[in-house]
Amino acid sequence: MDLDPQSAVVLFSGGQDSTTCLAWAIATFRRVECVTIDYGQRHVVELEAAAAIAKAAGVPQRVIPCDSFRAIGGNALTGDEAVVDGVRASNHLPNTFVPGRNIIFLSLAAAVAYTRGCAALVTGVCETDSSGYPDCRAGTMAALQETLRLGLEAPFTIHTPLMDLTKAETVVMAKALGALPLLALSHTCYNGQVPPCGTCPACVLRAKGFAEAGVLDPLLVRLGVAG
């Protein structure tokens, strides 16, 4: 299948990282679309943030449902379990690990990209500051790129602009790309709170990144709770 390497699909959750990736993709590719997976997020505020950012960025957004993970269960993001600190003894991973999630979401993005003629896939996975999720690592992405190229017979490239950046470096990149107004609309809090709870692992990581970069979080500025 012929696909255009200058056309990109961004896997877009409406969080800090994928919002930065969206801005990077707009600066990098001729044509950009985004795909948001509605997988039964516990907090509808995430989907609302994604829609608002895509609209503000002027990028077409497709929302693809995926009701599989609720049925599989066994994690804190789609089930009833509370997000807790630390890791499970069984796999040494946080209870927010949803097995296979990034692989499946990127494969769904590839299926959309296939129908839309886009060869570039963009995702905000990051090895540096991640929660240790194995499906965020460069090795996994390289294997998945090969799987998608072979399995869809199409010249996909998975772009991971944040892979080796710290959260602070991601903030610097977002600022350089002029993406702070988009980040003002982004959602990060695992507990779905607006303003963000400030105490869950995702909030803590985000706050640390902005602090280290010396940039006020535009989300907190917008909500009047910065500083």
Next chain:
Amino acid sequence: MDLDPQSAVVLFSGGQDSTTCLAWAIATFRRVECVTIDYGQRHVVELEAAAAIAKAAGVPQRVIPCDSFRAIGGNALTGDEAVVDGVRASNHLPNTFVPGRNIIFLSLAAAVAYTRGCAALVTGVCETDSSGYPDCRAGTMAALQETLRLGLEAPFTIHTPLMDLTKAETVVMAKALGALPLLALSHTCYNGQVPPCGTCPACVLRAKGFAEAGVLDPLLVRLGVAG
């Protein structure tokens, strides 16, 4: 994550190939479960066949929904398009090709296997007699196995017992495994007809296999339309 190599999850559609794989898995592994993906098949008879066969085989079945492909569209199996002979000019594949389907279904099976402690994944993909789907090939399966091992940090092995068999050889294998009574309950017809239409590509391939193996199709015997 520690998983048991003697425990298997069979990706199970209720068709001829995955039914043969189920029988193979029962003969091969200590513990067998099956996963059926409810992806919006146009014909509910497929899901009914899968449930009946799992029950007859005495194997626990989990049905995992996946509503993504209907939303992505662009194919004849989940959309309104009719199944037609021949291939599309754009990708030289039949219009029954659902981009990414096997990759995503096996990844979902891996996610279930992860929660169930099973290291073996079994699928009926076949290079020899397939419709040319690139996600049925050995190379794709090898790349996907690597992706799942890395992305879920778990020692998965994807078993493809039918990969190099013709349909006739698959029939011979099923007979040797004593699986003909299960095949009597299986469903193959792309047009969802019972008795099968006999003219769609899937029916034609199935009939050819039984004929070449010199075995009466137990489904047609059960329905009283054999010979």
